[in-house]
Amino acid sequence: MSPVQAIAANLAQIRERVARAAARSGRRADEITIVAVSKTFPADAIRIAFDAGLRHFGENRVQEFESKQTALAGLSGAAWHLIGHLQSNKARRAVHLFDRIDSVDSISLARKLDASAKEEQRTIRILIEVHLGGEETKSGVAPSGLWELATEIMLCPHLLLNGLMTIPPYYDEPSAARPFFAELRELRNDLARKLGVSLPILSMGMSHDFETAIEEGATEIRIGTALFGSRPTKE
Numbered sequence: 001m002s003p004v005q006a007i008a009a010n011l012a013q014i015r016e017r018v019a020r021a022a023a024r025s026g027r028r029a030d031e032i033t034i035v036a037v038s039k040t041f042p043a044d045a046i047r048i049a050f051d052a053g054l055r056h057f058g059e060n061r062v063q064e065f066e067s068k069q070t071a072l073a074g075l076s077g078a079a080w081h082l083i084g085h086l087q088s089n090k091a092r093r094a095v096h097l098f099d100r101i102d103s104v105d106s107i108s109l110a111r112k113l114d115a116s117a118k119e120e121q122r123t124i125r126i127l128i129e130v131h132l133g134g135e136e137t138k139s140g141v142a143p144s145g146l147w148e149l150a151t152e153i154m155l156c157p158h159l160l161l162n163g164l165m166t167i168p169p170y171y172d173e174p175s176a177a178r179p180f181f182a183e184l185r186e187l188r189n190d191l192a193r194k195l196g197v198s199l200p201i202l203s204m205g206m207s208h209d210f211e212t213a214i215e216e217g218a219t220e221i222r223i224g225t226a227l228f229g230s231r232p233t234k235e
């Protein structure tokens with residue numbers, strides 16, 4: 001099978017599984033956006049996915065995405081998401097390259113993004129990444145810090161908070177992640193009510209657990225390997 005056929009076949013399967021998970025939970029499949037996670041894959045793979053109809057793409061690293069820029073010229077209507085941890089010193093390049101930053105997890109980063117967006121004379125849409133599950137990682141704000149971060153973001157005129165994102169701990173049995181997805185939904189509902197704004201986006205669920213995430217209210221699922229195949233090398 002050519003890469004074009006393989007990606008088209010994978011996408012058809014993913015759409016089918018999205019539709020079934022949505023139906024099981026009384027939701028419409030068109031409420032759920034597939035974000036194609038193209039990290040480690042070349043720009044060609046992104047073009048193929050674009051031609052197959054996808055418009056949302058997630059990249060983990062500023063530098064890697066920068067290196068794909070020339071090859072991606074002309075994909076109009078695509079939305080580029082930064083989904084990996086962002087260091088404050090790369091905030092400016094990130095604002096320049098991406099349509100949305102899905103991994104905002106600190107006040108200092110939020111302030112840098114706000115200042116960079118101001119320089120570019122735009123507002124930038126963001127998600128707060130919440131760290132659930134308590135294991136050691138470098139990204140995500142703990143639920144206990146969510147309110148302070150969110151209220152700070154609300155004071156940043158060039159940031160537009162769209163919702164929350166999480167990466168739950170990995171379990172072989174995908175349904176084991178269900179409580180974390182449910183927790184993110186509750187945190188979102190609570191935060192939206194307290195802030196008096198709508199936070200429509202819940203970005204949760206990856207190749208291995210997206211059906212469970214959809215059952216718990218995901219509006220965006222981030223799919224890498226199920227679409228593009230296994231990643232070439234370690235990250």
Ligand SMILES: *Cc1c(COP(=O)(O)O)cnc(C)c1O
Pocket residue numbers: 037039060083084167206207208222223224225226
């Ligand atoms: C790599 C990655 C994904 C996609 O993972 P798959 O298991 O390949 O679907 C989703 N979200 C984030 C933040 C990632 O880094």
